[in-house]
Amino acid sequence: MSLEEPSTPELDTGETLEGVDYDALESLLGEYAIGRESHVNAEAFVVRPDEVQAALELLRDEAGFDHCSCVTAQEYEDRYESIYHLRKYDDPTQEVGVVVPTTKDDPVSESANEVYRTADWHEREAYDLVGIEYDDHPDLRRILLPETWQGHPLSLDYDQEQPQVVEFAEHANPLREDHAADAQSDTMFLNIGPHHPATHGVLHLKTTLDGETVADVESDIGYLHRCEEQICQNGTYRHQIMPYPDRWDYISAGILNEWAYARAAEDMADIDVPEYAQVIRTMSAEMCRIASHMLAVATFALDIYGDFTAIFMYAMRDREVMQNLLEDLTGQRLMFNYLRLGGVAWDLPEPREEFFEQTRDFLDELPGKLEEFHDMITSNEIFQLRCVNTGVLDPETAKSYGATGPVARGSGVDYDIRRDDPYGYYDELDWDVVTEDGCDNYSRVLVRMREVEESAKIIEQCVDLLEEWPEDERNIQSNVPRTLKPDADTEIYRSVEGAKGELGIYMRADGTDKPARFKIRSPCFSNLQTLPEMSQGEYIPDLIASLGSLDIVLGEVDR
Amino acid sequence: MTFTETISSLLPISGPIADFIGGAVASLLIISFLMSLVAVSGIWGKRKITAAFTDRIAVNRHGPFGLLIIVADAVRLLSKELIVPDGVDRPAWDLGPLVMTSSALLGFAVIPMGDLFGLNLQIADPQAGLAYVFATASIASVGLVMAGYSSNNKYSMLGGLRAVAQNLAYEIPLVVTGVSVVLFAGSLQLSEIVAAQGETLVSLGGVAIPSWYAFVNPFAFILFMIANLAEVGRNPFDVPEAPTEIVAGWQTEYSSVYFVLCYLSEFIHIFLGGAIIATIFLGGPAGPFLPGFVWMVIKILGVYLFTQWCRSAIPRVRIDQLIEIGWKGLLELSFANLVLTAVIVGLL
Incomplete structure (x- = not known):
């Protein structure tokens, strides 16, 4: 009997060491x-x-x-x-x-x-x-479309031309009942949004307040629904879908989103991507992640500090550098449309040395800037007073709600698609998945700030690789048929680690050059569901802070 | 001789009517000055200061240094439509901003603004000057409640309630700390308090450090500065307005001219806070070389700069934390300060 006896890991039913049986x-x-x-x-x-x-x-x-x-x-x-x-x-x-x-x-x-x-x-x-x-569904109502909508738009017999006539009376004051209830009850109903300084877009929170305490909160989404799934179902795989992912999470996370579609379509149609292109993809995706996290930290600080303060502008200033690099690389500042099936749109900008130098300059300055952020945000006592132990999301609840990304990692759930289900060039590089065990608003912000450092590590290694890459092997695009027609009834669900979490695409082919069903699994959509769990029983400012710490982008929630 | 007496002595008549005219003219001059101070520092200076703190440039296209933005802003604000929401409680809603603005202006009646060209710019110098200033400044809370309650808006309501809770929690430490100064000076009369700070505390290498109460009792000074931040509602204590939480708090429904009045009252309150601090802690208009009036304005703007600095750099506390800091922290500390001061003054 030895204590060092190697223990075989306990496996779930159907789990083998190689995968699933x-x-x-x-x-x-x-x-x-x-x-x-x-x-x-x-x-x-x-x-x-x-x-x-x-x-x-x-x-x-x-x-x-x-x-x-x-x-x-x-x-x-x-x-x-x-x-x-x-x-x-x-x-x-x-x-x-x-x-x-x-x-x-x-x-x-x-x-x-x-x-x-x-x-x-x-x-x-x-x-x-x-x-x-x-x-058995607790609350089966429409979620993206108005209550009064006629028909179900993705069903086969849906008539696109059908006028959606809604009498004005039906929308005259949909909340009159709630107002009437106020007089008798101890609670107060409050609409936060759709237009409110802290909802980060058009989100409507139906809040029930007991004094300043949040008794109940219900998110009403769909104000930014743009039929993205249907648009993608009407586009051809090869070129017409790629511009749209940029518009889901539009906070400069474009390339991360594009990669979700690229990965799903490439796996579906069995397309190879040249290694050189994978390195460029990895680098540009992490640049997007830094830009996105910078904005998340900035807007969170805005929610806590309450005004356009120093920290907001500092984060925007540093994000601007990243934005300029991405502009050099892709030609665009927000809607990059840079990835292509089987590669990327074009090689690094010439002169390459200048691009590398600018990137390295940013990476060299980043630790100092992050130090400044830590001075101004995370080590500020009032900030800690506001964020530590507010908006608590325990790991089991987070898992049950399908939370991913920094929200899950802030609750100690060690889950990152980049490492766990590797794609691109991530498994060749040296970086770590960041988790924090605090489960509160503070942890989620800390995770984002530390992830910026990890992304910087990845970019640095990519730049090293790209600099050394032999000139005659710089292949940015593999051979892809002009018209992609995956076999009928091919179905795939693939995800990547977007800026906000697991961004998945489900596609079903029907033998034509357009997908028969295109479904987007948005991380923000799932993450936003945890908001009531976090904020019930806390104060309004905590609700706002929790919402900020979720870092939702309504373009991705509503699609 | 106060400013009022100076002016009425210039009149060909004397008696109560002359006093009245003298007071009216003096007030008019002081108010005009305050308005222009708000115009410059509130509209233009605030932009520039915040921009400097947040690494931006701010207005620079309207005239020299963007100064003409003051004109543009005034035209813009005054020409906007006044939107009166459905169901507002009309007289209260109209009076709220007026009460707030006038309460702050009333406070300046007794502030010793210093000398300019041999004129003493204090309008009146009653015996209970300090008590009067605190009393008028507190009337603003009534205006806040009126605005919050009558707007028929839940955000305004929440903001109004927060404002009351905050003012209750911070006015007491503010006054109690002010009283500790009175113990030193032995008078509530503001000119006496200023005069008491004129003596030399110590002389360091030929430079005389005056016995300003900020030097004599720095602890009270810090307490007062903090309580004053809450009193004027600036970060970290801007919860009654709290954009991002309750939109704009009690002033959510005000637009156009009424908004201007709200805005004005906020700035004049900050200036009044600065004037009180300057008077009871920083030696009032005292200072070398420059006329006293200029020194007074510099000191007021210094306090203003401090509030803007806090606004740009410090997070906002939550409403319950704010109340806790007020009742459990500042109140105890201010009473401790008062008792200690009393003992020290008694022993000396």
């Missing part, structure tokens, strides 16, 4: 699994619509699939289908899909809300856009 999962599900499909990213099991909860519960508790990454709904000629994309927080390469078909006449399926809290909003969106109804 789908046969074991199938036997675990037993009679729940009435069929099996093969998607590009993982196998999927078909489950009867009234057995969804039982099947998902088995997969979560016995097989360890604790992350319901996305819920995709779509309509076929003969049926509706909801797909639950499940993963593990420990290892997101272990994936499984749960496909729930429902009939055309009675598209009712059991809600997964009991098992994964995140399913709440995802199913509401499925109901809103596709028209599937979910039994």
